[in-house]
Amino acid sequence: MLSATAAQRSRRIGAWAIGLVVSAAAIAVLASLIDISATLRMLSGTHVGWLALTLLLIPAQIALRAMRWRLLLPRRPDGHRPAAGSVTLVMLAGYLANLILPARLGEPVRAYVMWRREEIGFARVLGSILLERVIDLATLALVAVTAAIVIGAPDWLVRGTGVIGVIGAALVVLLAASAIPRAARALGGLVGGRVRVLTEVLVRFGEGAGGGDRWSLAIAIGLSTVTWFFVAATFWLLGRSLDLGIGPSGAMLIAAVATLGTAIPSAPASIGTFELAAVVAAGAIGIPGEQALALALLAHAVSTLPFVVAGVAAVGWMSISITEVADEATAALDEAVPGAEPTG
Numbered sequence: 001m002l003s004a005t006a007a008q009r010s011r012r013i014g015a016w017a018i019g020l021v022v023s024a025a026a027i028a029v030l031a032s033l034i035d036i037s038a039t040l041r042m043l044s045g046t047h048v049g050w051l052a053l054t055l056l057l058i059p060a061q062i063a064l065r066a067m068r069w070r071l072l073l074p075r076r077p078d079g080h081r082p083a084a085g086s087v088t089l090v091m092l093a094g095y096l097a098n099l100i101l102p103a104r105l106g107e108p109v110r111a112y113v114m115w116r117r118e119e120i121g122f123a124r125v126l127g128s129i130l131l132e133r134v135i136d137l138a139t140l141a142l143v144a145v146t147a148a149i150v151i152g153a154p155d156w157l158v159r160g161t162g163v164i165g166v167i168g169a170a171l172v173v174l175l176a177a178s179a180i181p182r183a184a185r186a187l188g189g190l191v192g193g194r195v196r197v198l199t200e201v202l203v204r205f206g207e208g209a210g211g212g213d214r215w216s217l218a219i220a221i222g223l224s225t226v227t228w229f230f231v232a233a234t235f236w237l238l239g240r241s242l243d244l245g246i247g248p249s250g251a252m253l254i255a256a257v258a259t260l261g262t263a264i265p266s267a268p269a270s271i272g273t274f275e276l277a278a279v280v281a282a283g284a285i286g287i288p289g290e291q292a293l294a295l296a297l298l299a300h301a302v303s304t305l306p307f308v309v310a311g312v313a314a315v316g317w318m319s320i321s322i323t324e325v326a327d328e329a330t331a332a333l334d335e336a337v338p339g340a341e342p343t344g
Contacts (some may be wrong), residue, residue, distance in 0.1 A: 015102040017266040026272030030279065034289040038205035041110050042242060050241035051298070054234045056305045059081040063232050066091050068135075068223040071216040072128045074120050082118045089314040090114050095321055099269045099304060106324050107133075111216025113320065131172070132220075137260075139224040140167025144256030147249040154284050161256065172221070207292075231255045231303075238298045242291065250285050257281035258296060275298050 030036075066088040075081055094110025101109075111125040141164035148158045231250035239246035246254070261277025262270040275296040282292030315322050 008151070015265075016267075019102050019265055022265055023267035023270075023272035026266070026276040030272070030276055030293060033336035034279070034293050038290040039293045039297070042290060043297065044297065045242075047241045047243075050237050051302075054237045054241075054302050055306065056235075057230050058302075061227055062088065062092070062307075062310065064223050064227045065229070066219045068227070069128065069132055069222045071223075072131050072135075072186070073114070074124045075130060076118050076120060082120075083176065086117060087114075089318055091326070092307070092311045093318065093320070095307050095320065096315060099308055099311070099327055100322070102268055105329065108320070108329040108333045109325055112332050113325060115317070115332070117318075122335075126333075133166055135221055135224050138172050139221060140166055140228050140256050140259060141168055143225065143228050144253055144260075147232075147252040147256070150249045151173030151247070151253065151285055153253060157281070157284050158242045159255070163315055164260070168222055172217075228252070231259070233297055233300060235295070238295055238302065240300070242294055244287065244291055244295060246287070246295075250287075252280045253285065254278055254292075254295070255299070255337075260301065267299075269304050273298075 029128040050245040066084060069091055070081055070084055070087045073082060073087065090110050090113045093113055094106040096106070097109040098104060098106030106127050107126070111122055114120060114125045136179060141161050145158060145161040145165055147153075148161055228254075232248065236246060236248055236251035237239045237259075239251060253290055258274050258278035258281065261273045264270070264273045264277075266273040275293060278296035278299065279292040282295065283289060287295075311322075
C-alpha cells in the first residue's frame with residue numbers, strides 16, 4: 001500500500017500555509033472595502049423560499065458532472081465504461097477532498113480511487129480529469145464573455161474572459177487531438193534520463209486526455225455548458241432571495257468570475273478568494289459591495305455545503321478514509337510523475 005512520506009506531508013503543510021495567507025489577504029481586502037454589518041443585515045432578510053429552490057438544482061449539477069466525466073474517462077481493460085454510480089461516488093469523494101484539504105488534492109484522490117476500483121491507469125485517469133477541467137475553463141469563459149458583452153460589462157472584463165476562453169478552447173483541441181502524447185513520444189526519442197521518464201508520463205497522461213471518441217468529447221462540452229447555466233441559475237435565484245435586481249446575464253457573469261477565482265491558490269473551499277472574485281464581478285456591473293458580498297456568501301454556502309454532505313456520504317458508502325486516500329494518492333502522484341507536487 002502506498003503511503004505519503006514526511007516530505008510529501010511537509011509540502012502539504014506548505015500548501016496549507018500559502019493558502020491560508022492568500023485567503024486571509026482576500027478577507028482583509030473585503031473587510032477594508034465593505035461594511036460587513038450591512039452585509040449581515042442583508043443576509044438576515046434572505047427569503048428562504050428562493051434559497052430552498054437553489055438546493056433543488058444541486059442534484060442536477062452532480063448528475064451532469066458525473067455524466068461528463070464518465071464520457072471522458074478511458075475505458076476499463078474489459079472495454080466497458082465504469083458504471084455511472086461508481087463514477088458519481090468517486091467524483092464526490094474527490095470534490096470532498098478539494099473542499100477540505102489543501103493543494104487541490106481532490107484531483108489525485110479521485111484518480112487514485114478510480115484506478116483502484118476500475119483498474120484504469122492512474123496517469124490516464126489524471127489525463128481525463130485535466131481534460132474535464134480544461135473543458136470547464138473553456139466553456140465557462142466563453143459563456144462569461146458572451147454574458148459580459150450582452151450586459152455591456154467593462155472592457156477589461158470582456159477581454160479577460162475572452163482571452164481565457166480562447167486559451168481554454170485551444171487546450172481542448174490539443175488534448176482531444178492527442179497532440180500531447182505525440183509530441184511527448186517525439187521528444188522521448190531524442191532525449192534520455194529523467195526527461196525521457198517525464199515524456200513517458202506525458203504519453204500516458206495525454207492518452208487519458210485524448211483517448212475518448214469525438215462524439216463523447218462533443219457531448220461532454222455540451223454537458224459542461226448546461227452545467228454552467230445551472231450554476232448561473234443558482235446565482236439568479238439567490239439574487240432574488242436578497243431582492244437584488246440581477247438578470248440572467250449578470251448572474252452568469254458573476255458566477256463565472258467567482259468560479260474562476262477558485263483557481264487562485266487559497267485555503268480549502270476557496271474561502272475568501274471566491275467572495276472577492278464575486279464582489280469584483282458584481283461591482284463591475286454596478287452592484288454595491290455589501291449586496292455583492294451577501295450574494296457571494298450565500299452562493300459559496302450553496303455551492304459547498306451540499307457537496308460536502310454528498311462527499312461524506314460517498315466516502316462512507318465506499319468505506320474509505322479521505323485522509324488515508326489522500327496520502328496514498330499523493331504517493332501515487334509522485335511515483336507517476338517524479339518530483340510532482342500538487343498545487344493550490
